[in-house]
Amino acid sequence: MVVNLGLVKGIIDTIEMLEEKTQGNLTAPEANFLANTLYELRMGYVRAISRQEVTPEAETKEETSAEEPEGESSDNAPEAEATTNEGKNGS
Numbered sequence: 001m002v003v004n005l006g007l008v009k010g011i012i013d014t015i016e017m018l019e020e021k022t023q024g025n026l027t028a029p030e031a032n033f034l035a036n037t038l039y040e041l042r043m044g045y046v047r048a049i050s051r052q053e054v055t056p057e058a059e060t061k062e063e064t065s066a067e068e069p070e071g072e073s074s075d076n077a078p079e080a081e082a083t084t085n086e087g088k089n090g091s
Helices: 005-021 028-067 072-089
Strands: none
Touching: 005 028
16 A cells, blocks of 8 residues: 555645634534544554654665675676776777
8 A cells, every 4th residue: 555645644734724714613523523533634644654764764674684695795896897897998
């Protein structure tokens, strides 16, 4: 599932504006529904941000250890030099 936190924040801000502009013009159940909806959206937004802050670090550590096994970086260095030297010799 893809979550666009910027869009979510915009929706929350819009509903907050509607709550402010309709203050005093809603029935008690409508006002209660609006307040509860905003609360749930805000809490979901905070949870999503918290998960996003933790997840990239864990993924980065896993990717780094999986991408660079011991000794692999030294194997790539001679290939890069060979490619560079071939380009110079061909000129």
